[in-house]
Amino acid sequence: MDHLIEVKNLKKYFQTPRGELHAVDNVTLDIERGKTIGIVGESGCGKSTLGKTLMRLHDATAGQILYNDVDIAAMPMKEFKKNYRSNIQMIFQDPYASLDPRMSVLQLVEEPIKVNNKKMSKADVTAKAKEMMELVGLATRLESSYPHELDGGRRQRIGIARALSLDPDFIVCDEPVSALDVSIQAQILNLLQDLQQERGLTYMFITHDMSVVKHISDDIAVMYLGQVIEKCPAHEIFTNTIHPYSQALLSAIPIPNVHVKKERMVLKGELTSPINPKKCCRFAERCPYATDQCRAEEPVLRELKPNHMAACHYAEQFVK
Amino acid sequence: MAKMQTPAMEKIQKKNARRKKAYKSTPGRESWKRYKRNPTAIIGLVVVCILILIAVFAPLIAPFNYQTQDYGAMMQAPSAAHWFGTDQFGRDIFSRIIYGTRYSLVIALFCTIAAFFTGGLLGIIAGYFGGIVDTVIMRLMDIFQSIPMIMMAMCIVAVLGNGIPQLVAAIMFASMPTMARNNRAAILRVRGCDYIESSEAIGVSQPRMIIKHMIPNAAGVMIIFFAGFLAVSIMMMSSMSYIGVGLAAPTPEWGLILNDGKAYLTSAPYMMLFPAMMIMITCFAFNLMGDGLRDAFDPKMK
Amino acid sequence: MSENILKVKDLVIHYETDEEVVEAVNNISFEIKKGEVLGIVGETGAGKTTTALGIMGLLPDKVGHVIQGSIELEGENLFDKSEREMRKVRGKKISMIFQDPMTALNPVKTVGEQISEVILLHDQCSKAEALLRAQKMLAMVGIVPERYKDYPHQFSGGMKQRIVIAIALACEPELLIADEPTTALDVTIQAQILDMMRSLQQKQGTSMILITHDLGVVAEMCDHCAVMYAGELVEYGTVEEVFDNPQHPYTKALYQSIPSLDKDVERLHVVPGAVTDPSKLPSYCSFADRCTEKCELCEKGDPECTEVNAEHWVKCFTYQQKKEGK
Numbered sequence A: 001m002d003h004l005i006e007v008k009n010l011k012k013y014f015q016t017p018r019g020e021l022h023a024v025d026n027v028t029l030d031i032e033r034g035k036t037i038g039i040v041g042e043s044g045c046g047k048s049t050l051g052k053t054l055m056r057l058h059d060a061t062a063g064q065i066l067y068n069d070v071d072i073a074a075m076p077m078k079e080f081k082k083n084y085r086s087n088i089q090m091i092f093q094d095p096y097a098s099l100d101p102r103m104s105v106l107q108l109v110e111e112p113i114k115v116n117n118k119k120m121s122k123a124d125v126t127a128k129a130k131e132m133m134e135l136v137g138l139a140t141r142l143e144s145s146y147p148h149e150l151d152g153g154r155r156q157r158i159g160i161a162r163a164l165s166l167d168p169d170f171i172v173c174d175e176p177v178s179a180l181d182v183s184i185q186a187q188i189l190n191l192l193q194d195l196q197q198e199r200g201l202t203y204m205f206i207t208h209d210m211s212v213v214k215h216i217s218d219d220i221a222v223m224y225l226g227q228v229i230e231k232c233p234a235h236e237i238f239t240n241t242i243h244p245y246s247q248a249l250l251s252a253i254p255i256p257n258v259h260v261k262k263e264r265m266v267l268k269g270e271l272t273s274p275i276n277p278k279k280c281c282r283f284a285e286r287c288p289y290a291t292d293q294c295r296a297e298e299p300v301l302r303e304l305k306p307n308h309m310a311a312c313h314y315a316e317q318f319v320k
Numbered sequence B: 001m002a003k004m005q006t007p008a009m010e011k012i013q014k015k016n017a018r019r020k021k022a023y024k025s026t027p028g029r030e031s032w033k034r035y036k037r038n039p040t041a042i043i044g045l046v047v048v049c050i051l052i053l054i055a056v057f058a059p060l061i062a063p064f065n066y067q068t069q070d071y072g073a074m075m076q077a078p079s080a081a082h083w084f085g086t087d088q089f090g091r092d093i094f095s096r097i098i099y100g101t102r103y104s105l106v107i108a109l110f111c112t113i114a115a116f117f118t119g120g121l122l123g124i125i126a127g128y129f130g131g132i133v134d135t136v137i138m139r140l141m142d143i144f145q146s147i148p149m150i151m152m153a154m155c156i157v158a159v160l161g162n163g164i165p166q167l168v169a170a171i172m173f174a175s176m177p178t179m180a181r182n183n184r185a186a187i188l189r190v191r192g193c194d195y196i197e198s199s200e201a202i203g204v205s206q207p208r209m210i211i212k213h214m215i216p217n218a219a220g221v222m223i224i225f226f227a228g229f230l231a232v233s234i235m236m237m238s239s240m241s242y243i244g245v246g247l248a249a250p251t252p253e254w255g256l257i258l259n260d261g262k263a264y265l266t267s268a269p270y271m272m273l274f275p276a277m278m279i280m281i282t283c284f285a286f287n288l289m290g291d292g293l294r295d296a297f298d299p300k301m302k
Numbered sequence C: 001m002s003e004n005i006l007k008v009k010d011l012v013i014h015y016e017t018d019e020e021v022v023e024a025v026n027n028i029s030f031e032i033k034k035g036e037v038l039g040i041v042g043e044t045g046a047g048k049t050t051t052a053l054g055i056m057g058l059l060p061d062k063v064g065h066v067i068q069g070s071i072e073l074e075g076e077n078l079f080d081k082s083e084r085e086m087r088k089v090r091g092k093k094i095s096m097i098f099q100d101p102m103t104a105l106n107p108v109k110t111v112g113e114q115i116s117e118v119i120l121l122h123d124q125c126s127k128a129e130a131l132l133r134a135q136k137m138l139a140m141v142g143i144v145p146e147r148y149k150d151y152p153h154q155f156s157g158g159m160k161q162r163i164v165i166a167i168a169l170a171c172e173p174e175l176l177i178a179d180e181p182t183t184a185l186d187v188t189i190q191a192q193i194l195d196m197m198r199s200l201q202q203k204q205g206t207s208m209i210l211i212t213h214d215l216g217v218v219a220e221m222c223d224h225c226a227v228m229y230a231g232e233l234v235e236y237g238t239v240e241e242v243f244d245n246p247q248h249p250y251t252k253a254l255y256q257s258i259p260s261l262d263k264d265v266e267r268l269h270v271v272p273g274a275v276t277d278p279s280k281l282p283s284y285c286s287f288a289d290r291c292t293e294k295c296e297l298c299e300k301g302d303p304e305c306t307e308v309n310a311e312h313w314v315k316c317f318t319y320q321q322k323k324e325g326k
Helices: A047-054 A077-083 A105-116 A122-135 A152-164 A182-199 A210-216 A234-239 A244-252 A292-296 B007-018 B027-036 B039-056 B093-129 B131-146 B149-160 B164-191 B194-201 B206-242 B254-262 B270-297 C048-056 C083-089 C111-122 C127-140 C145-149 C157-169 C187-204 C215-221 C239-244 C249-257 C317-325
Strands: A003-016 A019-032 A036-040 A062-067 A088-091 A170-174 A202-207 A219-224 A227-233 A302-305 A308-310 C004-016 C021-033 C037-041 C064-073 C094-097 C175-179 C207-212 C224-229 C232-238 C305-309 C312-315
Touching: A003 A047, A003 A202, A019 A036, A019 A047, A019 A202, A019 A219, A019 A227, A036 A047, A036 A210, A047 A088, A047 A170, A047 A202, A088 A152, A088 B194, A105 A122, A105 A152, A122 A152, A152 A182, A152 B194, A182 A210, A182 C249, A202 A210, A210 A234, A219 A234, A219 A244, A227 A234, A227 A244, A234 A244, A244 C187, B007 C021, B027 B039, B027 B270, B039 B093, B039 B270, B093 B131, B093 B164, B093 B206, B093 B254, B093 B270, B131 B164, B149 B164, B149 B206, B164 B206, B194 B206, B206 B254, B206 B270, B254 B270, C004 C048, C021 C048, C021 C064, C021 C207, C021 C224, C021 C232, C037 C048, C037 C215, C048 C064, C048 C094, C048 C175, C048 C207, C094 C157, C111 C127, C111 C145, C111 C157, C127 C145, C127 C157, C157 C187, C187 C215, C207 C215, C215 C239, C224 C239, C224 C249, C232 C239, C232 C249, C305 C317
Parallel strands: A036 A202, A036 A219, A088 A170, A170 A202, C037 C207, C037 C224, C094 C175, C175 C207
Antiparallel strands: A003 A019, A003 A062, A219 A227, A227 A308, A302 A308, C004 C021, C004 C064, C224 C232, C232 C312, C305 C312
16 A cells, blocks of 8 residues: 555654643554545544644654654754655634734735745736635635635635645645534535645545545544544444444434434533543543453553444444 | 615725725725724824924924023013913923924833833744743843832933933833833734744744734834833833933923922923923823723734 | 414504615515414525514614504504503513624623513512522523622523523513524534423423524424515414425425435435515515425515415415316
8 A cells, every 4th residue: 555644653742831731642543645535533532633743743752653654743943844845734723813903815825835946936926826816716806815705614614725826735724614504514615625636645534523524535544642542434433333442433413304313322421631631541531341350450542343443342342 | 786775885886986906905904994893093193193294394483492591571471472481491391292202202112112122022032932942041031120210210320321311221221121021922922823934834934923923913012012111111200200211401391391390290290280281191101002002003902 | 271372463564764775574464373483484584583672662762663564462563562561561561572682681780680670670579589580591491590799791602692582581571572582503403402491391382483594493393384475474373384394485495405314315406596685676476586386476466365275275376276277
């Protein structure tokens, strides 16, 4: 298999006054070239931190990030910026906050091109920026508008144009549609899929929305408190959910169909603290199946079916 | 076009019809629109503009030379000839106050600019780099702030003598810590914004980040404090002159005019009333303007 | 059980500033029966929250204007009431839960105080009694009653929303308006809160307006469903009718644009264009510019509500013609 990105035992800890916060804890993932990996989880599970660590917006505490077999986590920032920054790009969650309010649309799209091609003439930069605007479906008449005049969908298109203008091959999409209305969300999802096909892009799609992730991903990784607890091809997460947390996550989604009255698995309590976590299954406190073993031993992510991995002591019970 | 026409809509449509060019919304224009909506801010702005005009055209407005002593007209109460009366040397107080506007505004501006380029810049550096740089700069500023302003001014005057540069230096040193703290907070607020992270992701260099993203976005907040500092500087300057460590007589500075009248407070209260009112009006106007600017640049801060 | 608790008739609400008039709510009418749950669905700027604020009498001062219409609560028009009378209605007869539980609570008061405050305001009882009732309310929303002495920051997001609900239900209101009560929460917590709200609603027999953008939540919680677009109700009916037999092109498009969990689709159906700006509404059908099923009438006038059946109506020319043609 042709892996564009291989993440190996990646850790990102933050020092807080109350102790060490394990935002990303020992994550190992392979991302296939031209495919989309979906990262799902609730707020505080470390999915955004994972994305930002891949972007080197955070420095990894330990572990490797191999991009085309080169470890980009360990290399000096200068070298990363020079050789790899444009290859790995990001689309941000909040299109309202992630665009400089004092720049016009054209300036915003021009900026990445200008910054990374110092020798390019001004006319060429503008031409390229306009080409990018067209690519993402932004009318050129909007070029002198400011972000505050545009709706969420158009703003997110600016964010996509900025990321794409550097011709990246890997894009981290950090909840790109969660701030958008459903009708606009569909437009952006379709746009992302079209761009992937045209340009052979590889996506890491971070979201909390199960139906979105299922629609857009080839593989799905479910995260809980900094760890990947289940990883499988997208369709399997719905046909054969193994980890109890994934089961709960799925059963919690309200389905827009009046005739489906599903048995809901309502979890007890809320997310436990990711600060100085105990050496045990991190889901044990909320898990309806938890035993003493779960509270004493940390389960490892293991392959239960071809391409389907889960981190649960009793995973075999749930394999169909 | 609308679902339901109301009087309010007709009013706006009429207003738009009068406009020749279509309205183009930019962040600057939006700020001005918010400023305009605030009547007290407009009053502040108008008063400041009048003061500037007075300062520029002082020779044309003042009926007398500010230092001509007229021993035939000493200690006169306000009259048609001398609107604000005369002092113990027979100088026209009105003319002196008019000329004093020049000193007050120009020196206040100098002080604020000086404080901005010392304390303000240090604050920006502290806010941007953080960590040890931040700690060192901010503790230094704390030390500065613990020295009483008047005492520092007296030391400066004792060593270097009276004069405008000394006055500017004293006020600058006194304002630096607050200026540093404000600018640091402004930069920190911008630094936490998502668009800084998104610019970092596309490879924007540090200098460009500061110049193109951080300063323009923090500028609004900085301007707000700038206006406030003008008022503070005028107050400081007058009080220092009043106690004799600021400018030296016979400069027509408001604090000095106040000082002149001090001895005659009971017999000729007008000698202190008018300069005091002038100081009050000026500071009030700058503060009103500052409040208006705050609402204009930073509607969320209220 | 067919008694109407709330009757909104021909309601028009505008926001007026010096630069523009936002037509937030345009001529909407609906009724809620006792014990019924009505879901209002729509996108940002559709006027859902404005409708709720209008019912509560909490439209922003100077800017928000009720242009016409009436809101009757148990037969009394709320617009005829003075501000003082309205204060007695709010909290006692109608309560509202806001979207963000973080800002709805007072950070310097214990949660027990905050719940008993509402009780003391509306019911004649002693302080001790109110506190006792507050503890009962906490137990009811699934929080250990002993925690009544804790401050809001000691609770997590989901817990805070439970407390907000406890405050809203403390005086057993006739009508509860919940404005996106679970949008700020994670799915597993949302499931807990929705479960709890449903069981409380059934126990107390409260009528409820549930405002949301999530069709899944409506399907699960509501009896009736109203779809809102650009300040208008474009479709109204029982949940079964609206979900199984949607007639308005916007409602249909809304279903098709959500990625489905049980079906595989290559591409999502897209509603073209951006959400209609409520300060620039056309005089004809507001959805016409984005509509894929429009006919020659759509850009000429505003459609009337057409009945699909006794429990279901739709505001669309295309449907009207289809029905007449039959």
